Amino acid sequence: MVSTIKEIARLANVSIATVSRALSGSPKVKEETRQLILKIAKELNYNPNLLARNFVKGKSNLIALILPDITDEFFSEIIRGVDDTAFLSGYYTMVISSHKNRSLVESIHTIMGAGLVGGAILLIPFLSKEIKEALNHERIPFVIISSDNSQNSYSMVSIDNYGAAYSMTEYLIKKGYTKIAHISGPADNNDAISRKQGYIDACKDNQIKLKKNWLVDGNFTMESGNSACKVLLDLKEKPEVIFAANDMMALGCYEVIQERGLKIPKDIGVTGFDDILLSKYLNPPLTTVKVHINELGITAAELLLNKMGSQSYAANRKVKVSAELIVRKSC
Template identity: 35%
Template sequence: MATIKDVSELAGVSQATVSRVINGTSRVSHDKKLKVEKAIKELGYRPNSIAQALAFSRTGSVGIMVPELGGPFYSGILHSVEEQLRRFGYHVVVSAGSLSESSQRESIEFLLSRRVDALIMHAQQLSDDYLIALEDSGIPIVLLNRFIPEMSDSCITIDNELGGKIATQYLLKLGHKHVACITGPLDKADARGRLQGYRNALIDAGLHYDEVLVSEAGFTEESGASAMQKILRRKCKFTAVFASNDHMALGACEVLTDEGYSVPDEISLIGFDDIIFARYLTPKLTTMNFPIEQMSLEAVQLIIQKLGKNKCDVNFKLLPSLVVRNSVKDLLTTL
């Protein structure tokens, strides 16, 4: 089946131009319009619900797309966004886009077919080009935890690099000179940012970045456990682990315990996100707070502003903060 990208390539114009021709949302030169219409006819392209969803009347609803409905991170986003939108008189329509590009596209198509007035999305699998074209089609958009330069006024992010640096600096401050790192999937910007923060903290402390101490995982407990096992098999020296999210920290903790290591007496552990279960683990997990409620508030304020309802200041880049609990040992006071 032909896509909007196929039409743009055959017509020799941008995907945004194709969207404008389909939706009639803004002026396009006569020549470009003819090229697009010819390409659509040749390819047999059928516009999807992105074009059909641009109704003149509003429905009083906002579409929310997250990868999954379960789990404390995404459920926290949904709860906070829904609560804030209700204060402005909006209802939410929710769709779970899973972790594949095709399923996230289907979720967007579903939400637009319900004629939502705007979209708030945690969409890591969708390409920059797709999201830029989607916004150019006329639907107000806010992206959570993602930055696209061409959509900078539609992105609410946190400073992941700073968070990774603060977490690692805390371990170094307590005397840990050999710190392992379990990263998230490095095709994701937030995982890359947290890893870069880890590297920057080591460099600032005059320490060598050692790839043997780093293992990539997938932001899940199972992948965190697997990454921890890999590091242990390498027989390298380390006294602490920085896991790039709390789920992976839990998986790492289970492996360390199973292998006979005491946390934090022998191996210290720090996570990232401060999801609800972090404070109920044994030991309670030291972690970096991901300001979900603030991100949700900023996203709602921005989408309401885009809908022309309210003018307010929006904080586009939020700062994580360290939450100290019991999973990190102070080596300096025990020497």
């Protein structure tokens, strides 16, 4: 039998209103009565109905975290950062994926417009016109995790993708590499666009020849890294090192290179971006860019909680999370 406030009231011989006040910590309830109600609630394994509590208070203690996917390690770290920070302030995190069964615009309208959540954090790879229109109609505070630096209308947390990719490419050049390939992420993803531009500019600034067929498109998955690496290894003039725009694509490169009996970095070097947990356990360990992924989630949650606690939602802020080169043995 599901425990209800009505049942607790009957057993404590008090009104439903008294039970509600006791469970919400109201000072109007005598301490002796409160303790009795709490004791009965515990014995009945009572869990408060969040929707009902939110309705009574006129505010929600739920935060929506809307992600394009929830299977990648990158996203799990963001979830952990948001959830830990929100929980410390008395909020719960509801994670929604817009990857397969619903579009991001659908998620914005459905989740943010339902009155269920008090605020939202959205990871948006690319701020399209449709997404901007959807966001402009919302009336709850929100924060965006994205690298679309052209936007000033929203509070936004981003990674220094360009600077980190530039630094990685320069590091490879200083090591003596002149034939540097790049596997980029999706064409409609701002992180991928910035990383690709960092690679291109570092090559140009250091007078390193850019060959068109050394720049291969991927989509941030291991499978796409696998396919792109096959394309690069089948070229007549092969690159000396592959800079993959994320670690999952670098993993795909490892698989192909090892299948072909080649050695990393003796025959070809590989580097990545993100520094997911698996990177340091590869053979050889992967040289990559460490993104403080957990910090992305923490920073976004802090910005949102600040907006939710302000009468005017607080001013929009743009925060850039640092990234650093992690040198291992893959190049």
